[in-house]
Amino acid sequence: MAAPRTWADLPTDMVFEIFRRVPCAIDRVNMAGACRPWLALLAEAPPAPPQLPSLLLPHADGATGVYCYLSGCRDHNELPGRRLFDSGPRHFGSYDGAWSFLAYGQTHGHRLLNIRTGESHAAPDVLEDDDDEQTHHGMVILAATLSFPPDNKDCVAAGIVAYQPDVDAPRQRHFAFWRPGGEVASCHVYVAPNAPPVEPGLEPEDVVFHRDSFHFLTQGERILECTPVLGVDRDLLAVVADLPRFQNGGRSYAEFVRARYLVESRGDLLMVVRFAPDPHAPTSSFKVFQMLEQQKPDGAKGKASWCWSELDTLGGRMLFVGRGCSRSYEVDQYLGFKDGVYFLDDGCFYDDEMMFLGDNERQYPCSDIGKWSEGPPPHVNRYFPEQGPSQDSPPAWLLH
Numbered sequence: 001m002a003a004p005r006t007w008a009d010l011p012t013d014m015v016f017e018i019f020r021r022v023p024c025a026i027d028r029v030n031m032a033g034a035c036r037p038w039l040a041l042l043a044e045a046p047p048a049p050p051q052l053p054s055l056l057l058p059h060a061d062g063a064t065g066v067y068c069y070l071s072g073c074r075d076h077n078e079l080p081g082r083r084l085f086d087s088g089p090r091h092f093g094s095y096d097g098a099w100s101f102l103a104y105g106q107t108h109g110h111r112l113l114n115i116r117t118g119e120s121h122a123a124p125d126v127l128e129d130d131d132d133e134q135t136h137h138g139m140v141i142l143a144a145t146l147s148f149p150p151d152n153k154d155c156v157a158a159g160i161v162a163y164q165p166d167v168d169a170p171r172q173r174h175f176a177f178w179r180p181g182g183e184v185a186s187c188h189v190y191v192a193p194n195a196p197p198v199e200p201g202l203e204p205e206d207v208v209f210h211r212d213s214f215h216f217l218t219q220g221e222r223i224l225e226c227t228p229v230l231g232v233d234r235d236l237l238a239v240v241a242d243l244p245r246f247q248n249g250g251r252s253y254a255e256f257v258r259a260r261y262l263v264e265s266r267g268d269l270l271m272v273v274r275f276a277p278d279p280h281a282p283t284s285s286f287k288v289f290q291m292l293e294q295q296k297p298d299g300a301k302g303k304a305s306w307c308w309s310e311l312d313t314l315g316g317r318m319l320f321v322g323r324g325c326s327r328s329y330e331v332d333q334y335l336g337f338k339d340g341v342y343f344l345d346d347g348c349f350y351d352d353e354m355m356f357l358g359d360n361e362r363q364y365p366c367s368d369i370g371k372w373s374e375g376p377p378p379h380v381n382r383y384f385p386e387q388g389p390s391q392d393s394p395p396a397w398l399l400h
Contacts, residue, residue, distance in 0.1 A: 008037045019045040023334055024070035049333040051400035053320045055344070056091060056100075057366060058390035066398060069342070070334070073383055090355060091396035093144040093159070094325040098400060101144045101324075106355045106362075110141050112150060112157075112180060115398065121150055121180040127163050128186045136184060139163040139176065142349060143323035147209045147228065150180045156228040156236060158214040160204045160323070161185065162352055171352050173203045175216050177228060177239050189226060189241035206323045208262040210269055217262045217271065221308060222246050223291070245305040247294060258283060258347065261321040265328035271308055272321050272341060282368045285378060286341045288314060314339040314374060322397050323349060341372045344395045363389035 010018075015038055022028050025048045032038040054076065055067040065075045093101035098116045101123065103109055110123035123144070129135035144159035161176045176185040202218040209215075216224040225242045255275040263270045269291040276284050289308035318329045320342045331337050345368040348354050354362055366389055370382040 007035050012041060015041050016045050019048075021335060023049050024068055025051055026068070026076055027071055050329065052318070052329060052334070053094075053327060053342075053397040053399050055369065056396040056398050057369070057384065057387065058364070058393045058395065060388045060390060062088075062392065067383075088392055090393045092141055092324075094322070094397045094399045095146050095149070096399045097149060098398060099146075099150065100396065100398065101141070103141065103355075107140045108138070119150075122183070123157065123180075124178050124183055124185040126184055127161060127174070127176055128184050128188070129165075130188050133188075137163040137165065139185065140355060141176075142173070143207060145207055145209055145214075145324040146180075147214070153234050154230060155180055156230075158207055158209070158216075158226065158228075159185070160207060160216075161187075175204050175207070175214075175224070175226065177214075177226070177236060179234075179236050182236075186236070186239070189239045192240050192242040205260050206262045206326075208264055208269070208324070208326065210262075210264050215262060215269065217260055221251065221260065221271065223269075223306070247305050247307045251308075253287075255284065256281075259321075259323075259349070261323065261326045263319055263321065263326040263328050265317060265319070270311075270319070270328070272319060272326070274321070274343065282382065283343060283370070283372070283380060285380070286343075286372045288319070288341070314341075318342065320397060322346060325397050325399060327397075327399065339374055343368075343370060343372065344397070345369050346394055348394050359391055362391045364392070364394040366390050366395055369395060 019028055022031055028042065028048060032042040052069045057065045057067060059065060067073045068076050089102035089104045090106050091100060091102060098114055100113050100115060102111050102113055108125045110125055111120050112123055113120045125138060126136040127139040129137065139161045142160045142162055144157055146155055146157050148155045156177060157180060158177050160173060162171045162173050164171050174187045176187045178185040202224060204216040204218055206217040207214055213225045213227040218224055223244050227240045228236055229238045229240060231237045256278050257273060258276045259274040261272040263272055271289045273287045274283055276282060288311045290311055292307055292309045294305045294307055316331045316339060318331055318337060318340055320327045322344050331339055345365045348364050366387045367385055369384050370380050372380050
């Protein structure tokens, strides 16, 4: 009787097929490590698809789980650097390459940290007054993103911030810009020629870097384009702003709008609108719109106008939404995955008081996390419905 074959005797093409069905790069390494011949084949195997974002989910005990969607939401306990998130910092953004924006003092101590390497850059705690550069205001960064990776000489950061213009005035929200490592952020912009003025009241809801400019989604579903201008010494000299004309901004919806996000996808800009039955209910559905340029009549002059056109289908997309860090992925690269919108519990973005509360009073909700699928019928799968609140941070994406 012949001896049974071992795993090491499997044909190469069969091993490659097994690798293909394990899309997570971390899982592939762990699997190959169990069989020495497989470990040698790993370098020759077809590459894994781009790693989907992992979920950074703070727990009530202060620890942070790192949940991988490619692994069926399994916690990657072995992920290097995960303990850097435990017990303390507030997450307010992510960037590709495992970069995370953190506030180590909740309302101050802002930093940009790489979870893999430990490299970090300071982010400002103060905002330069729009009318007087010598006057500074303490600020809290609510969301942030980058134009390029931090080691790029042209990298500029942009964020949505809250600050008090006067001691007795309520906090208000504004856009802000700074260079990595900078101590002071600026909110001053120069209006582009022939552009309408940037009026007060355009409170930003999200920001993304798209086609050489930061695009802020404002109340009323308008877009504010802000283009950074760097000097010869790579200092941030100015930010030039433009306000494209929209024909159908400020629409009304039957359901309560919980959030709006901007996502760059296939070279276009998408707006994702998140709904709930009422302000206290969990997420129930989404609508996705594409920013389209309106055709001008023959002979018409002046600047082009734009509109938000609702998509009938996601068209093979997986959208991971989060302020300043939304990403789009192609379903056909991921065996077994389907179209959908993956979302975080980020309702605290609208709660200006939460981060100012004491350690035992802060409660960042962490249960409205899941995936909305188009259907039919459309439905929401909630992944952590029983997750209790965190006193340190809302959930966040880790962009690998």
